[in-house]
Amino acid sequence: MRGGQGYKYWSVFEASLADKIQKEAGIINALIFKPELLTSIKTLDLPLGGKNHASNSLSMVFELVKLLGVNNTEEDTTGEETLKALIKIKKSMQRINDIHPSSLGLHPAVYIYSRSGNFRVSAFMQQLYSLRSFQTIKN
Numbered sequence: 001m002r003g004g005q006g007y008k009y010w011s012v013f014e015a016s017l018a019d020k021i022q023k024e025a026g027i028i029n030a031l032i033f034k035p036e037l038l039t040s041i042k043t044l045d046l047p048l049g050g051k052n053h054a055s056n057s058l059s060m061v062f063e064l065v066k067l068l069g070v071n072n073t074e075e076d077t078t079g080e081e082t083l084k085a086l087i088k089i090k091k092s093m094q095r096i097n098d099i100h101p102s103s104l105g106l107h108p109a110v111y112i113y114s115r116s117g118n119f120r121v122s123a124f125m126q127q128l129y130s131l132r133s134f135q136t137i138k139n
Helices: 015-033 057-067 080-096 121-138
Strands: none
Touching (some): 057 080, 080 121
């Protein structure tokens, strides 16, 4: 997960596009996993996606990509499809809880974490599913 800075597969793309991909990946990582979650929650400043290095983080990200419909199985040779997918993911994360004007302000403490402070993957996915349903109704 490495903050969107892992294996640089995008280095084969055009330099400006590779920079945009890296920037969007970093923003998405921050939207999902920042601020860092410390056990024994003492503040309401919580990340949407729980701990970055938790055992279920990678599978949660894969499910997020599938749910948002950006899991293109064809090879992206130019990087344009990758950038489009990242922008779609970023918009969805901003819609849930961010300072962006499109945010619904669904606070993770209320809608995603349990009473005991545990991150609930199912509640996080439900927020994404509901968001996708609202967008389908709108269109």
